[in-house]
Amino acid sequence: MRGLIKKYLLKQNRRSRKVNTRSGLSQKSRKSWFFAYLVVFLTGCNTTHDPAAVSVSDLVAVPVQASVIVDGPIADVVQDSAVTADDSTEEPTQTLQMHHVQSGDTLYSIAWIYRKDVETLATVNHLRAPFMIYPGQMLTITDSGEGEPGGEKENKSHSKLVKKGTNDVVVGQSERSLIPEPKSAGISKDKAPNGAVDWHWPLQGKVVKVFSFQGEFNKGIDIRVKLGEPVRASADGEVVYAGSGLGMYGRLILIKHNSSYLSAYAHNKVLFVREGDSVKAGQKIAEIGSTGIKELTLHFEIRRNGKPVDPLRYLPTRGT
Template sequence: MTLSYSRTALILLAATSLSACTTYAPFGEDAQVARPNYPTRLPPPDTQTLPPAQSGPDQAPAPQAGPATSPVQSRPLDPVPNGPAYVTPSTPPYTPPPPPYQPPYQPPPVVMQTITKQTVTGKVVDAAGPPKSHTVKSGDNLDAIARAMGTTRKQLAEDNDLKEPYVLRPGKVLKGPSSDAKAYVVGSGDTLYAIARRFSVTGQALADANDMGLDDPLTTGRKLILPDGFKDKGPTTVTTRVQVPGTGLQTPAPAPFQPQAPAQQTPTYTPPPAVQPEPGPPRTTTTSSTKTSVTGKLVDVAGPPQIYTVKNGQALDAIARAMDTTRKQLADDNKLKEPYILHAGDKLKGPRTTVKAYVAGSGDTLALIARRFSVTPKALAAANDMKVGDAIRSGRKITLPDGYKDKGPIKETVRTTVTLPPEPRRDPTPAAPPPSRPYTPPPAQPVTPPSTSNYSRPTPPTPSRPTPPPASSSGPLSDSQITAQGRGRFNWPLRGDIISDFGPKGTGQRNDGLNIRANAGEAVRAAAGGDVVYAGDQVPGFGNLVLIKHPDGWVTAYGHLARLDVKMQQKVVQGQQIGQAGTSGGVSEPQLHFEVRFASAPSERARPIDPKLVLGR
């Protein structure tokens, strides 16, 4: 039984207080005499040591005769080398030796490498382009138009369902034979915006030239017709610096060992381990939202003047009646003098016609307007003397070409299915823990002084390493759980090359979102519907910034905007333009900084997540 050091000293002192002098027999032939570390009485010099007295329960030790002894001198004995260290009451308690020296933890250095890759590496090939078109002008005839378009009068009439005598009205758009065009062969990983950047055109112009939407997926090997005026700058080279795997701080440094003094262990009640509830069946919820665009009105506007081709033998009066005007007005419009001599084939301008026009609204594009009125973007652009990729300001009146059919505003229904984590099944009657009982120490055991002949050094208790606290059962959601929560909620606000990806950058900094390269002034659209909770430029480093709060704890951020198109407390729908990409906030090239943040509970603070976990491909 191991005793504490102070108790051992007291027992030794009590056991030896009955005798004035004590000697100890050696433990072996070569063993040294063990001497106690307290005062003893010594025999006089030059005197033979008396033999030990025989003692018994009823017999006292016999007196010994001898010469007079010198006065008793007492002093502490020197400790025996390598012998047991007997402790007096004044000896301080045992202190364990300090742990071996451990140098401070030095994390391994971070090694960066430069990675250069090329994108949009497909080939440019010849392809059959869209049919040629010609807008009829005053004085045009079918033969001249056919020669200009490289076809015959008969073929041109059949392509446009014209009947003799082939009356043409100014402003009418005629379709001719297919044109020769260049096309780009789509490669793996190519996007519409990356292809548009290589060929120096806008993404909208490229989409319109191929009769597709901006968010339509691209299949490898597809040939995309390049719009007029493209300039091939060659494949795009992207250079990034990334951290070499295996370098830098990988795992936290181990905590240095800190011994603790042994403490009295008091048994306490330990509850049984909690039983994890069984997960229930997975839950899914489906939401749908309807987005309406191209909601402008139709109005009447003045169109081009009527044109009449004089036939052999016709007089000015008959032509005026046919064009619903007077002879004098017709003569004045064409600067004719009496006697009004007319020749077959002459072109006479009559009164101006009345045509329909569409009043453009915010966010309208030429392709969306063309889709509503069942015409091609090129025909719509030709009727308004503009290009397919030109921007349309709100309130502009867009003249509609002949043969249009109004299908009404475009409505798109988006259905989103969200998989929620399974709801645990809880036991309605959990077992109550047993009542706690006060701790009762064990009864004290009688202490028996140890035999001095077989006394051994007491062994100090071994200090134990502190036990770390158990890890919390609740923590942040995993990437797979976040992907399940946000699947189908968000669209890309802008398509382009990734300048800076999500995560640490290797220099003590990190990016909480994505930086997407863009053209200056390119439209930035809301990734999902929600409420604008901030729109301004008061956050340092972000320039013009928009924050949109979405249902279920989601928030998106849009930084470095050149212009803000929304205000605080405004409700926006998915795909609505909220601003334009730019260089505000001190960046060196036009781009968009986009973040997605998520809080699984209202009491939590929304934390940044990798946007690519919830965005579509």
């Protein structure tokens, strides 16, 4: 069939050439060419049914966009992918706070207010020792949350670091129950490590309010005293704040004992030390009063890396 069509087309082509040389393509020739092409088109559509009969020259490459075949609804897959991405990149957010420095403020007193480590606060604000600040200055406070007593925060990751000997082992959630909790040798279960600080009671008296982060909130202990009773330094250290600029604390003394620990003595009547003084354990630093409160008590705190800890876990055991 194709052979006959080709012969017909050649014959028509020879005839059309003669016409084209004189007056262009005749109407009859145009109709013949149209008819011939129509026959070829229809013949090509209906003669090749066997895929094996198609030659390589008859194939046409058609570019297609790559696709991914997914079992199940597409919406579900997208949602699961989004959740996985959020979980894998989740980071704790921090709220930026600013503090306007007032007359009488020190970096230690500001760190005390916000429960921050003074070294961290100094680093954030590009301050160097002795951490001089001035009224009107704006300090940046990075607020990562209150945390738990003692500055310990819950680890939100899916693994837990367990120290055993000198090796650090990462343990997944499903394996936590298989490994016993590490025990600290030589430390009483009811006492905390003192960080090489020899702690003493600041005065004698009954503890009327204990440390608590639940119910009746208290960041230290309150000791009932008599008016004018001497308050003594609980350990060797340096006075980093002595004043009455923190409102509810009344006349307050802050003593730095090392890079980790501070102690606080609040509601004093008279202060016998000032900022920069070095003090020894048992040295008289103040007389008790009732500034900032109605009841006659000494409010005593110990802070580790800026966070309140229970003083009763550090002070020598005695009757309360």
